[in-house]
Amino acid sequence: MSMGSLSDDDMFDNMSDKDISENDSEVDLYDDADGFDIIVSEKDRRKAWEVDFRPHSEADIKKSQDKQIQEICDLLGQNKENSAILLRHFRWDKDRLIEKYMEDSERVNRQAGIIESEEAAPHIRKVTGFMCDICCDDEDVDTYAMLCDHRFCVGCYSQYLTSKIRTEGESQKIQCPGDKCRAAVDERTVRLLVDNSTYDRYITLLNRTYVDGNILLRWCPAPECEYAVECAIGPKQLDHIVPTVVCTCRNRFCFGCGLPDHQPSICRLVKLWIKKCEDDSETANWISAHTKECPKCNSTIEKNGGCNHMTCRKCKNEFCWICMGSWSEHGQNYYNCNRFEEKSGVDARDAQTKSRASLERYLHYYNRFANHEQSAKLDRELYKRTEKKMLQLQTTSDLSWVECQFLSSGVDILCEARQTLKWTYAFAFYLARDNVTELFENNQRDLEMAVEQLSELCEKPIEQADISALKQQILDKTAYVGSRREVLLKDTAAGLQEERWTYIV
Ligand SMILES: [Zn+2]
Ligand SMILES: [Zn+2]
Ligand SMILES: [Zn+2]
Ligand SMILES: [Zn+2]
Ligand SMILES: [Zn+2]
Ligand SMILES: [Zn+2]
Structure with missing residues (x-):
């Protein structure tokens, strides 16, 4: 992976503000009608947890290579093909190439597989x-040889190159087919000898190698997507920031590890968490069940929406789907569902008690992690059903299409916030318990409460009579969830920067 030092202007222009500690968003505080502090950031400023990035098409990537190749042509007086071979040999580390070339150009050429010759570029001809x-x-056939003079018939040469490219997926390391000859096959030779589609494949492979070897670039992991994203966050910074990027295809992923967006948990912990969940998948399987029993009357309850505030049809008992505790304990002042209480006073000296306690702790976090993932799915499914109703509304009421978007944007924010919440649990699992952890959990709790309230609103049956009241409630709550999410992400971003937390790993 190491690429040496590529400076920005080598690559693409205008990537600014690499320093993530600068340029924090300005924040204004004012009171909302609900009495909550709403935090509004300036829209066009980058937020504390965001990073600069730029998606690039394959053509862009090719262009940026061509630009660097041209620079080497001008500087070393080599032709384009050789300059490309030299740059690839030095993995695009221009400074090192120039330094070594100045020291001993013959040696560099030999190592890179370049034949020094006064002869003109070779052509296909009969001999x-x-x-x-x-x-x-030995019939009268077309032949080809590079400057190394290993001559073969065009059919064989072409077949050799095609198999290197198509079968072996080789591009920049293809050498002359001559026995023990290490001359590098250049782009011009490939273009002369293979068909168009193989040549395109060759260029794609060259691009791929270029991106794979460049720490500033990463391919978008979405299937079929051919964009790469450029971002200046290196592997060493990943304990201090979560570099979420968005591709032109709208796929949102982590530049650090390539996984789907996992704000606010850092890559290292995400990796550990995923491994842990895989190892313990059987223990945790029962959690993702769609049905549970009412803690009071034991009748079976099915969950068909994202909202975790459950009401038993039979005995009307209201409880929390996640902890199965009474819902009355989930009000503003007592909400404690997100926090794991270590049982005090329990003698945890023997191994069995210890392992049970650690399993219980894991299940607490896993339960909530899995639940938000599942709830987001259910929120979306429920919305799809409601959407039909919304369409009806447009024909029967005065509401326009634009006005009917409040539910759709509410569900979008809801799912985004659940995605964030999900990863706060993976993060919290690895946090040592101290005062700063408590602050994190307070932010988590506030976001979670807001999310459950919005989820409940979005599940309300839509009746034409009170639609405008519901609309206002959903709009307000959507804004509130958005701001709570910002508070949490901003604070975590600051915490990561200042190494606020101790991890248990
Ligand atoms: Zn050769
Ligand atoms: Zn032949
Ligand atoms: Zn993409
Ligand atoms: Zn990551
Ligand atoms: Zn019941
Ligand atoms: Zn609960």
Whole structure:
């Protein structure tokens, strides 16, 4: 992976503000009608947890290579093909290439597989008395040789290159087919000898190698997507920031590890968490069940929406789907559902008690992690059903299409916030318990409460009579959830920067 030092202007222009500690968003505080502090950030400023990034098409990537190749042409007086071979040999580390080339150009050329010659670039031609060493054909055929003068018939040469490219997926390391010859096959030779689609494949492979070897670039992991994203966050910074990027195809992923967006948990912990969940998948399987029993009357309850505030049809008991505790304990002042209480006073000296306690702790976090993932799915499914109703509304009421978008944007924010919440649990699992953890959990609690309230609103049956009241409630709550999410992400971003937390790993 190491690429040496590529400076910005080598790559693409205008990537600004690499320093993530600068340029924090300005924050204004004012009172909302609900009495909550609403935090509004300036829209066009980058937020504390965001990073600069730029998606690039394959054509862009090719262009940026061409630009660097041209620079080497001008500087070293080599032709384009050789400059490309040299740059690739030095993995695009221009400074090192120039330094070594100045020291001993002959040696550099030899190592890179470049034949020094005064002759003009080779062409396909017929040679009298020629016999091809590969197919032993001595008919009057077209032949080709690079400057190393290993000559073969065009059919064999082309077949050799095509198989290197198509079968072996090789691009920048293809060498002359001559026995023990280390001359590098250049782009011009490939273009002369293979068909168009193989040549395109060759260029794609060159691009791929270029991106894979460049720490400033990463391919978008979405299937079929051919964009790469450029971002200046290196592997060493990943304990201090979560570099979420968005591709042109709208796929949102982590530049650090390539996984789907996992704000606010850092890559290292995400990796550990995923491994842990895989190892313990059987223990945790029962959690993702769609049905549970009412804690009071034991009748079966099915969950068909994202909202975790459950009401038993039979006994009307209101309880929390996650902890199965009474819902009355989930009000503003007592909400404690997100926090794991270590049982005090329990003698945890023997191994069995200890392992049970650690399992219980894991299940607390896993339960909530899995639940938000599942709830987001259910929120979306429920919305799809409601959408039909919304369409009806547009024909029967005065509401326009634009006005009917409040539910759709509410569900979008809801799912985004659940995604964030989900990863706060993976993060919290690895936090040592201290005062700063408590602050994190307070932010988590506030976001979670807001999310459950919005989820409940979005599940309300839509009746034409009170639609405008519901609309206002959903709009307000959507804004509130958005601001709570910002508070949490901003604070975590600051915490990561200042190494606020101790991890238990
Ligand atoms: Zn041949
Ligand atoms: Zn050769
Ligand atoms: Zn993409
Ligand atoms: Zn990551
Ligand atoms: Zn019941
Ligand atoms: Zn609960």
